Amino acid sequence: MATGEEAEGQPGIGRVEAFSDGVLAIVITIMVLELHPPVADGLDRLWTLWPVFLAYMLSYAYVAIYWVNHHRLFSHARRVTNALLWSNMLLLFTLSLVPFSTAYLGEHHFSRDATMLYLFTMLLPALAYVWLQTIIRGTGVQGAAANRYHRATTRKGGVAALIYAAGIPLGFITPWLGIAAAALVAALWILPSGPADRLFD
Amino acid sequence: MATGEEAEGQPGIGRVEAFSDGVLAIVITIMVLELHPPVADGLDRLWTLWPVFLAYMLSYAYVAIYWVNHHRLFSHARRVTNALLWSNMLLLFTLSLVPFSTAYLGEHHFSRDATMLYLFTMLLPALAYVWLQTIIRGTGVQGAAANRYHRATTRKGGVAALIYAAGIPLGFITPWLGIAAAALVAALWILPSGPADRLFD
Amino acid sequence: MATGEEAEGQPGIGRVEAFSDGVLAIVITIMVLELHPPVADGLDRLWTLWPVFLAYMLSYAYVAIYWVNHHRLFSHARRVTNALLWSNMLLLFTLSLVPFSTAYLGEHHFSRDATMLYLFTMLLPALAYVWLQTIIRGTGVQGAAANRYHRATTRKGGVAALIYAAGIPLGFITPWLGIAAAALVAALWILPSGPADRLFD
Amino acid sequence: MATGEEAEGQPGIGRVEAFSDGVLAIVITIMVLELHPPVADGLDRLWTLWPVFLAYMLSYAYVAIYWVNHHRLFSHARRVTNALLWSNMLLLFTLSLVPFSTAYLGEHHFSRDATMLYLFTMLLPALAYVWLQTIIRGTGVQGAAANRYHRATTRKGGVAALIYAAGIPLGFITPWLGIAAAALVAALWILPSGPADRLFD
Numbered sequence: 001m002a003t004g005e006e007a008e009g010q011p012g013i014g015r016v017e018a019f020s021d022g023v024l025a026i027v028i029t030i031m032v033l034e035l036h037p038p039v040a041d042g043l044d045r046l047w048t049l050w051p052v053f054l055a056y057m058l059s060y061a062y063v064a065i066y067w068v069n070h071h072r073l074f075s076h077a078r079r080v081t082n083a084l085l086w087s088n089m090l091l092l093f094t095l096s097l098v099p100f101s102t103a104y105l106g107e108h109h110f111s112r113d114a115t116m117l118y119l120f121t122m123l124l125p126a127l128a129y130v131w132l133q134t135i136i137r138g139t140g141v142q143g144a145a146a147n148r149y150h151r152a153t154t155r156k157g158g159v160a161a162l163i164y165a166a167g168i169p170l171g172f173i174t175p176w177l178g179i180a181a182a183a184l185v186a187a188l189w190i191l192p193s194g195p196a197d198r199l200f201d
Numbered sequence: 202m203a204t205g206e207e208a209e210g211q212p213g214i215g216r217v218e219a220f221s222d223g224v225l226a227i228v229i230t231i232m233v234l235e236l237h238p239p240v241a242d243g244l245d246r247l248w249t250l251w252p253v254f255l256a257y258m259l260s261y262a263y264v265a266i267y268w269v270n271h272h273r274l275f276s277h278a279r280r281v282t283n284a285l286l287w288s289n290m291l292l293l294f295t296l297s298l299v300p301f302s303t304a305y306l307g308e309h310h311f312s313r314d315a316t317m318l319y320l321f322t323m324l325l326p327a328l329a330y331v332w333l334q335t336i337i338r339g340t341g342v343q344g345a346a347a348n349r350y351h352r353a354t355t356r357k358g359g360v361a362a363l364i365y366a367a368g369i370p371l372g373f374i375t376p377w378l379g380i381a382a383a384a385l386v387a388a389l390w391i392l393p394s395g396p397a398d399r400l401f402d
Numbered sequence: 403m404a405t406g407e408e409a410e411g412q413p414g415i416g417r418v419e420a421f422s423d424g425v426l427a428i429v430i431t432i433m434v435l436e437l438h439p440p441v442a443d444g445l446d447r448l449w450t451l452w453p454v455f456l457a458y459m460l461s462y463a464y465v466a467i468y469w470v471n472h473h474r475l476f477s478h479a480r481r482v483t484n485a486l487l488w489s490n491m492l493l494l495f496t497l498s499l500v501p502f503s504t505a506y507l508g509e510h511h512f513s514r515d516a517t518m519l520y521l522f523t524m525l526l527p528a529l530a531y532v533w534l535q536t537i538i539r540g541t542g543v544q545g546a547a548a549n550r551y552h553r554a555t556t557r558k559g560g561v562a563a564l565i566y567a568a569g570i571p572l573g574f575i576t577p578w579l580g581i582a583a584a585a586l587v588a589a590l591w592i593l594p595s596g597p598a599d600r601l602f603d
Numbered sequence: 604m605a606t607g608e609e610a611e612g613q614p615g616i617g618r619v620e621a622f623s624d625g626v627l628a629i630v631i632t633i634m635v636l637e638l639h640p641p642v643a644d645g646l647d648r649l650w651t652l653w654p655v656f657l658a659y660m661l662s663y664a665y666v667a668i669y670w671v672n673h674h675r676l677f678s679h680a681r682r683v684t685n686a687l688l689w690s691n692m693l694l695l696f697t698l699s700l701v702p703f704s705t706a707y708l709g710e711h712h713f714s715r716d717a718t719m720l721y722l723f724t725m726l727l728p729a730l731a732y733v734w735l736q737t738i739i740r741g742t743g744v745q746g747a748a749a750n751r752y753h754r755a756t757t758r759k760g761g762v763a764a765l766i767y768a769a770g771i772p773l774g775f776i777t778p779w780l781g782i783a784a785a786a787l788v789a790a791l792w793i794l795p796s797g798p799a800d801r802l803f804d
Contacts, residue, residue: 015218015272017618022226022424025625030234032699033633037707043716060699064692071618071688085272086391089265096233096261104238113244190689216419216473223427223625231435286473287592290466297434297462305439314445417620417674424628432636487674488793491667498635498663506640515646 012080016088020070023092027099028063031056034103052106055118058182059102065189066095066125069153073132076146079139087132094124115175119167122182126161133157160185213281217289221271224293228300229264232257235304253307256319259383260303266390267296267326270354274333277347280340288333295325316376320368323383327362334358361386414482418490422472425494429501430465433458436505454508457520460584461504467591468497468527471555475534478548481541489534496526517577521569524584528563535559562587615683619691623673626695630702631666634659637706655709658721661785662705668792669698669728672756676735679749682742690735697727718778722770725785729764736760763788 035052038045070091077084101114101121108114137150163181171178236253239246271292278285302315302322309315338351364382372379437454440447472493479486503516503523510516539552565583573580638655641648673694680687704717704724711717740753766784774781 012272012276015222018219018621019222019226019268019272021618021622021625022222023230025622025629026226026230028695029626029629029633029699030230032703033234033636035700035703037703037710039710041711041714041716043720046720057696060696064689064696067622068688068692071615071622075615085269086265089269092229093258093261093265096230097236099233100236100238107238107240108242111242113242117244117247213473213477216423219420220423220427220469220473223423224431227427227431231431234435286470287466290470293430294459294462294466297431298437301434301437301439308439308441309443312443314443318445318448414674414678417624420621421624421628421670421674424624425632428628428632432632435636487671488667491671494631495660495663495667498632499638501635502638502640509640509642510644513644515644519646519649 013074013077016080016085017071017074020074020088020092021067024063024067024070024095027095028060028067031059031099031102034099034106051109052103055102055106055110058179058186059098061186061190062122062182063095063098065186066091066129069129069189072149073136073153076149077136077139081135081139083135084132084139087128087135091125091128091132094121094128097121097124110175110179112171112175115171115178116168119164119171119178119182122185123161123164126157126164130154130157156188160188163188214275214278217281217286218272218275221275221289221293222268225264225268225271225296228296229261229268232260232300232303235300235307252310253304256303256307256311259380259387260299262387262391263323263383264296264299266387267292267330270330270390273350274337274354277350278337278340282336282340284336285333285340288329288336292326292329292333295322295329298322298325311376311380313372313376316372316379317369320365320372320379320383323386324362324365327358327365331355331358357389361389364389415476415479418482418487419473419476422476422490422494423469426465426469426472426497429497430462430469433461433501433504436501436508453511454505457504457508457512460581460588461500463588463592464524464584465497465500467588468493468531471531471591474551475538475555478551479538479541483537483541485537486534486541489530489537493527493530493534496523496530499523499526512577512581514573514577517573517580518570521566521573521580521584524587525563525566528559528566532556532559558590562590565590616677616680619683619688620674620677623677623691623695624670627666627670627673627698630698631663631670634662634702634705637702637709654712658705658709658713661782661789662701664789664793665725665785666698666701668789669694669732672732672792675752676739676756679752680739680742684738684742686738687735687742690731690738694728694731694735697724697731700724700727713778713782715774715778718774718781719771722767722774722781722785725788726764726767729760729767733757733760759791763791766791 035049035056038048098121101118105114105118133150133154163185167178167181170181236250236257239249299322302319306315306319334351334355364386368379368382371382437451437458440450500523503520507516507520535552535556565587569580569583572583638652638659641651701724704721708717708721736753736757766788770781770784773784
């Protein structure tokens with residue numbers, strides 16, 4: 001069934017990106033709805049919201065990183081195949097769970113259980129992204145620049161997955177070590193130039 | 202009134218797709234808001250959410266299938282007519298009811314009544330899609346490939362409607378037979394290559 | 403300040419349309435969040451939701467009509483001016499109030515007060531639309547077809563405003579006469595061909 | 604890592620704008636969800652909502668101004684760099700906090716604390732916007748018109764920041780002086796032609 005579509009070429013990619021943009025924009029924005037203003041007056045009551053706010057910041061950075069990488073990855077795609085559509089849908093599904101585990105993390109004040117669930121939810125999109133990347137590599141542009149890009153991001157993704165995986169046992173000692181692992185991965189992706197990036201190039 | 206628009210040709214189609222993408226992205230994402238984190242701590246309390254989570258997964262796959270088919274169907278449209286605009290609006294309306302019946306299904310733990318309502322809500326977009334397909338066929342590209350595409354999806358849509366219709370009496374025996382019918386239709390559409398697809402080609 | 407932008411021409415219009423599509427897609431979809439599934443089991447309990455559902459259907463049709471007209475109106479725009487940006491923002495603001503008055507109408511079971519508020523909320527976008535139309539006419543394409551389009555929609559918009567205005571005193575007799583006025587306007591816009599349309603051509 | 608992307612040129616900018624449009628459309632629309640219809644019947648009960656409604660209007664105008672300026676600023680961008688992506692993400696993050704402080708302002712009836720928080724939340728996007736502007740200036744078009752545009756908006760942004768900063772101590776006297784400062788800034792941006800604009804040209 002994908003055959004007809006594949007023949008159409010580029011235009012289809014634009015609409016897959018537009019739909020992904022829509023879903024990611026909603027995922028990144030609805031998390032702020034968890035920031036319920038305290039009923040009591042007084043700015044000092046605002047400080048009780050810090051775990052919800054911190055969880056929101058971490059997850060915002062996390063989804064933003066996925067958007068930036070998704071945006072770059074799709075600039076390498078040249079054809080819309082059935083496998084591309086569904087691996088992309090799976091990635092968006094795993095990312096749609098982030099608001100849930102973020103709310104859980106914030107409401108349970110970074111408890112050990114909530115941190116475990118959070119790190120687990122962060123691993124799912126990482127796995128879906130690897131699948132999507134493999135598929136786009138298969139259908140996408142071939143060339144030295146594209147290969148270098150794919151090698152670099154695959155290595156970076158591998159390091160990120162290792163840090164997450166290390167974060168889960170570390171979180172058993174204290175949840176903050178698990179959260180630190182998630183923050184470290186975010187920093188690695190957000191600051192791609194400078195020392196952090198040289199690890200991957 | 203549509204005459205002026207029809208003369209404009211292609212650009213209008215892009216905006217109909219963009220609006221549809223927006224609505225579908227919201228429909229598919231707001232369903233996750235029903236996953237309320239349990240107040241009590243402990244990951245074992247998470248298991249009480251399984252019906253809500255399962256309902257979310259089923260409906261996510263369902264709306265995703267509609268997006269993929271919508272995306273393919275519109276690549277065959279060549280003119281924006283009044284009938285196209287309104288049959289598309291009707292399809293989006295019926296799909297906007299999916300979050301409601303999904304919440305009902307999850308909160309009532311796949312009870313018989315909730316399963317009936319869910320299967321009924323799944324039938325409405327199927328009927329709206331048939332109407333949209335007929336209209337796009339009328340205004341769209343003619344040709345061997347387009348005809349083959351329309352024949353294949355009409356047949357597939359007919360089989361899907363039959364399975365849903367069978368699911369409603371089966372759900373009277375036990376709701377899970379009804380849910381299995383919905384899952385079977387999803388599998389038929391998601392896995393278009395291989396044995397499932399050969400039924401339609 | 404708008405001078406630089408005006409010189410850029412067409413591309414800007416696309417982004418104004420994209421933002422409007424996003425806002426309208428959210429406005430039309432979040433209304434379904436008011437359809438809360440009843441806590442008690444049993445499909446007979448669903449019937450208690452009929453006023454909320456009916457209000458949703460009416461408002462969905464109403465916002466959909468605005469999207470269709472907005473889509474057509476913007477195909478006549480050729481330049482993005484400051485006045486166009488802000489009259490469009492005002493239109494989107496008035497439409498963003500529709501979910502509120504729809505929730506009010508549904509929760510208060512079409513009471514007289516709720517119907518008054520609903521009809522008043524429907525008048526606001528009509529006024530904003532007239533302003534936007536005047537501005538687009540000023541900056542847009544001139545020609546016989548564009549003039550015919552503007553004359554026809556202005557006449558149709560005037561008839562719609564008259565019916566709404568008549569609906570408010572009629573709603574004092576019984577709210578359903580007010581709702582019937584809103585439904586009549588929706589029918590006039592949705593069925594543009596046939597007898598209803600001949601009134602305007 | 605941004606190197607591959609930068610070479611791609613223009614298309615990337617379109618997708619950054621599309622994602623920003625999505626986030627801004629959601630931010631501007633979800634604020635209306637705070638307008639909960641009163642449970643009691645009677646239109647006189649609606650007046651109790653005036654602080655929530657006024658807060659919504661102010662914030663709608665505020666986010667709309669950012670969208671208009673964002674739209675103009677990006678028409679001057681020519682390359683997508685890593686710094687552009689992340690300064691844009693930071694701007695969207697600060698704007699995503701507006702619904703929270705708007706809800707706080709409305710629910711706490713423009714109390715002094717709520718007004719302080721609101722003005723503080725309005726300062727954050729202003730700072731993020733300055734950073735984004737600097738980056739786009741660096742990567743964007745050079746030329747007399749672009750320089751004039753950047754000089755004018757930088758001056759205007761500076762005046763706006765000064766008025767906000769003045770609003771915080773004024774709000775200690777009475778919150779309404781703080782709100783008046785926010786309204787004055789909105790008026791300066793919305794009415795760019797006429798006397799207000801001559802201050803900056």
